[in-house]
Amino acid sequence: MKVLIATQKPFAAVAVEGIKSILEEAGHEVALLEKYPAQEDFVAAVADVEALIIRSDKVTPEVIAAAPKLKIVVRAGAGFDNVDLAAASAAGVVVMNTPGQNSNAVAELALGLMIFMARTQFTPATGSEIEGKRLGIQAFGNVGRLVGAKAKALGMKVSAIDPFLPDEKIIAGGAEPASSLEALYAGSDYLSIHIPATPETIGSIGYDLIASMPKGATLINTARKEVIDEAGLAKALRERPDLKYAADVAPDCYEALREEFGLRVFATPKKMGAQTSEANINAGLAAARQIVSFFATGDTRFQVNR
Numbered sequence: 001m002k003v004l005i006a007t008q009k010p011f012a013a014v015a016v017e018g019i020k021s022i023l024e025e026a027g028h029e030v031a032l033l034e035k036y037p038a039q040e041d042f043v044a045a046v047a048d049v050e051a052l053i054i055r056s057d058k059v060t061p062e063v064i065a066a067a068p069k070l071k072i073v074v075r076a077g078a079g080f081d082n083v084d085l086a087a088a089s090a091a092g093v094v095v096m097n098t099p100g101q102n103s104n105a106v107a108e109l110a111l112g113l114m115i116f117m118a119r120t121q122f123t124p125a126t127g128s129e130i131e132g133k134r135l136g137i138q139a140f141g142n143v144g145r146l147v148g149a150k151a152k153a154l155g156m157k158v159s160a161i162d163p164f165l166p167d168e169k170i171i172a173g174g175a176e177p178a179s180s181l182e183a184l185y186a187g188s189d190y191l192s193i194h195i196p197a198t199p200e201t202i203g204s205i206g207y208d209l210i211a212s213m214p215k216g217a218t219l220i221n222t223a224r225k226e227v228i229d230e231a232g233l234a235k236a237l238r239e240r241p242d243l244k245y246a247a248d249v250a251p252d253c254y255e256a257l258r259e260e261f262g263l264r265v266f267a268t269p270k271k272m273g274a275q276t277s278e279a280n281i282n283a284g285l286a287a288a289r290q291i292v293s294f295f296a297t298g299d300t301r302f303q304v305n306r
């Protein structure tokens with residue numbers, strides 16, 4: 001089978017080598033499309049491929065339509081909102097992610113952002129410490145659980161909410177279950193967002209939740225920019241000069257926020273949560289193994305478009 005690794009933002013070279021060797025050992029042919037200048041280049045490259053490995057690359061209906069032999073797309077990473085699942089399903093294409101493979105990288109970044117904001121973006125101003133502060137975790141999945149465990153080790157008081165997890169799982173993960181999302185926001189000095197971007201979550205975090213946070217609170221978003229209602233965020237920051245916001249990656253209105261609110265806001269210039277060599281390698285190799293196993297035995301364990 002022909003497998004295309006299509007990555008606008010390439011994997012580390014060592015990850016590409018590992019992916020190639022797993023696929024080639026299993027008898028597959030590997031093609032590489034990196035740093036392509038335009039979406040049309042991606043569309044043009046899929047004509048004869050049976051499998052795709054992508055990162056944040058956009059698998060649109062056009063990509064699916066241009067790939068008549070395509071059987072499987074594996075998103076090397078957790079979020080898969082860059083893949084048009086309906087178009088893939090309609091064409092009988094299996095879509096998978098590689099859950100858990102980059103979670104540690106994202107969790108470390110979330111904690112790094114907390115400390116960075118607590119220390120006024122590493123300027124000499126008097127900052128604060130995160131020990132003893134209340135951390136709320138919105139969605140207790142792979143990343144959320146790791147953030148909780150690491151934050152506890154740093155002396156934070158950790159609460160969490162996840163509508164798809166029973167309280168026992170949150171307690172087993174070392175966090176206090178919050179009674180509601182509203183209670184979590186209202187009772188957290190730091191609130192770390194780990195929900196996926198879905199039709200239900202997009203734009204779901206707005207003025208009411210943000211403005212309900214306690215004095216001096218910081219909202220940390222390493223999930224997706226789309227889950228934030230940006231007008232609501234700006235309004236809350238304007239009315240509450242004590243609130244802060246840090247994100248991976250920048251909201252659309254970042255320049256305006258930065259101009260108006262200065263060091264109270266921060267965003268990474270490019271999404272970098274999973275951008276560590278370890279995460280690159282883990283997610284890339286997992287994607288290759290999942291493709292090998294899919295073609296060898298029909299294994300669809302990590303399918304997300306059932």
Ligand code: NAD
Pocket residue numbers: 077078079080099100102103106138139140141142143144162163164165194195196197198200201222223224248249271272273274275
């Ligand atoms: P995960 O699938 O392990 O966990 C997601 C959790 O969200 C699950 O526990 C699920 O129950 C919960 N959830 C699902 N729908 C929800 C909803 N409507 N409201 C509240 N909770 C909901 O995913 P993860 O690995 O923890 O990653 C979480 C998100 O972080 C991803 O979807 C992705 O968007 C983002 N992410 C960002 C980066 C980055 O580079 N910044 C990297 C990895 C993941």
